[in-house]
Structures are given as C-alpha cells and as structure tokens.
Amino acid sequence: MTSMNEIEARVPFFSIVIPTFNRSRLVTYAVDSILKQTFGDFEIVVCDNCSTDDTGAVVGRIRDPRVRYVRTPAHWVIADSWEFARSQANGRFLVMLSDDDALVPGALAAFEREIKRHHADFLFCGVAEYRDLSFPGPGRNTLTCPPFSGDSRVVPTEEFLQPLFAFKGRFNMHPSAFVFAREVAELVAVRCGRFFQTNGVEYCAWTLAAGVAKSIVYIDMPLCICGRTGASWGSNLALANPGQERIEQFIADVDRRHKYAPLTNFTMSNLWGEGVLTAKNLLPTEFAAYEFDEAQYLRASMRELCGRRALGVNVAREITELETYAAQWPSLAGELASLTECRAASAGRVRSVLARLGGRALRSRLAAFRNARKVRRGEVRSGFDVKGDDFGFRGIVGCADFLAAVVARAR
Secondary structure (H helix, E strand, O other): OOOHHHHHHOOOOEEEEEEEOOOHHHHHHHHHHHHOOOOOOEEEEEEEOOOOOOHHHHHHOOOOOOEEEEEOOOOOOHHHHHHHHHHOOOOOEEEEOOOOOEEOOOHHHHHHHHHHHHOOOEEEEEEEEEEOOOOOOOOOOEEEEOOOOOOEEEOOHHHHHHHHHHOOOOOOOOHHHEEEEHHHHHHHHHHHOOOOOOOOHHHHHHHHHHHHOOOEEEEEEEEEEEEEOOOOHHHHHOOOOOOHHHHHHHOOOOOOOOOOOOOOOOOHHHHHHHHHHHHHHHOOOOOOOOOOOHHHHHHHHHHHHHHHHHOOOOOHHHHHHHHHHHOOOHHHHHHHHHHHHHHHHHHHHHHHHHHHHOOHHHHHHHHHHHHHHHHHOOOOOOOEEEEHHHHOOOOHHHHHHHHHHHHHHHO
16 A cells, blocks of 8 residues: 555655747747756646647657656637746746756756755746747857855735736846745645646746735745847747747737726737736735825836837837826826837937947957956856857757856856
8 A cells, every 4th residue: 555655755855847839949948947957856747738840759759757848728828828937836945947948967956955944935047048040039058147145035915916017127027937835736726727828838927926925935046047049938038039920929829808907009018917906816815015106107108118119119009008198197198208219319329329439349349358257266256147159058958057166156
C-alpha cells in the first residue's frame, strides 16, 4: 500500500509551465534553460495551444522524464490557453515561462531558498533582456541587464498593489519572473472562477495573487531573461513595426472584448488597465483601498500610442478614441494633445541630432565599448548592456550562462 509520504514525495517542488504556439524553434531553448538548473526537483509542462508546426515532435525528442507535453483540445485565446496550461501542473509552486524566455541556471535554487526562508507563496525577481539574432531591429545578440542589489526582501502587499492601480510601474511584471504557490492559484480560482482572466495575463493574475498571498518576496537579481525575437509579442508590438498584416497575426489569439477598460486599443497600457480593473471587480473587498488612476492610464496609453506612431504604425483610430474619451476632462485633454505634439517634435530632433553625430552606429560602438569594460571590471550591479560577440555567447541559453557567471562574480 502506498503511503501518503510516498505520494507527496512524487509531487515536484516546481512546475515550470511553458505555453507555446507554433514556435518550436524557441520552446526548446526555454526547456534547455530549465534542464540546466542547479535545483533539480521540478517538472516541465510544455502546453501546446494546437500548433500547426512540429512543436509536438520537437518536444518529444527531449529525453528527460521531467519533461511532459500536453495539448489544448482546441486553439484558444491566450487567457484560456494559460488557464488550461496551469491546470496541468502538479508542482507545489508554479512558474509560467514564456516560450521565448529563459531562467538563469541558479534561478530555481534562489526561489526555493527564499520560499523556505520567508514561507513565501508569491515571489518574483529582476528581469534582463536578450535580443536574439532574429530581433526585428538594431542590437541583435545583445544582453541588457538592469541595476540590481542582489538582496531579497518581503514586499508589503500595499507596496506591490498601489503602483499597479496608480499606473506607476514599481516592479517588472513580466510573467516569466514570477513564482506562485499552487494553493494561491487555486484559492483565486475558487473565488473568481479561474486564475488567468485577461489578455494581459500577468496584470490580472498577479494582482489577484498579491491580494490573497500570505508572503510576497522580491529577489532583486536578474534571474529571468526576457527574450526579444522576431516571433515575440513585445518585440513586434512595442519595439518594431512588422506591418499591419503581421500585427494582426500577433493579436489573432486575443479576446477582443473589454469588460472594464474604457479604451479598446491593443497596447500594454490597456492590457494593464483591463487586468487591474478586472481584478478589482472580482475581489472588491481586497482591493477596496486602491483607486484606479484613470488620468495616469490615459497618459501612459497616449505615450505608448505616440511611440507606435513614431515607428510608422497607423494608430490614428486609437489616438482619436483616446482623445474623444479624454474630452470629458478639458485640462487632461489639453495635456494629452500637448504630449502628442511634443513627442512628434522630439522624435524629429532626435533624428536630426543622430544625423549630425554620424548616426546610431557611432553611438552604439562607444556604448558597447564602455559597457564591455565595465563588465570586465565586475562593475555590473549598476546595470549593463553588452554584445554577445564581445563575450562569446550566442543565443538565449548561452546568454543565461554568461549572466549567471557575471552576477556570481559581483556578489
């Protein structure tokens, strides 16, 4: 007869859940970054949202018993796909790792240590960024690491939530940087019907999780790497202009309905707004003290739309919608109109200055030289930006190994 201790022993400490769709080239890198972890008590669940490429075959060739492949019954919108993926996990703690991202080799060990140290049930870490060779813009094969202290601490619930509702980013909300107890997700699901609710999965789910978690911990180290690739949402919808047809392909999996956000545009600001407003309506008691700052939401949305316009994306309809909605506050409407004019003029001045200085190439070479020298000296806690060609890495997994080594020397 099997004892309860034997049953519990088969439950992995971590479940690394990787939702994916038609990105077989990328998903293997995400898996590789987990298989290189120094902490080995985990399972990897690759959840395929009915890909039409060779994702199933590619994952099937990975010969490690900790890797499991599942497939959604149909091709679903993002939130539905992520909720199904979460339901397939058996671990005590879950990581929802995007298929274009990676964790540095010591990430799970660091999370496990802080979970036990603080009895934490909701944790997150710093995020670095890697632009791979397919990135649709300048700076390919480069790593950008933000400043970090190397410390960890318990974060009061208010400190996490207040900036979200005030629309002032306090922490990086990238999904791959978060770890949550399965009990937290199940509690949210019981009370709200499900854990992942909206297109911007992180903005609603992490808000809900923080509202019910007993101990929130932040590790101020770059343990997660956000991958910027030619197939990545963020690269194409915020940092580049892939063309209208390609943009439509990227957002084909989103739910076009907006329950609470006043605008309908597809920007990170609107995903943020829809997420926290949905959370507030689902758990009104927990979030009664937090007021949604609509003016800041509109400012952030306008800045993002102006940035897209500067890249050549046609956002005229979205800007008109925002200006029409903001007309009910005359002072704010005037501020937003000035913002669009200033950003357009600023973009022109920047292009003129770059032309006089010899363009981006000279500036890029000078910055790369300074950053490479800083990294070689071990002066990395203030942040850095380096090229893989200068340090011998090529690809996100090699980048993760390099980052881990650099951070370790800086401790």
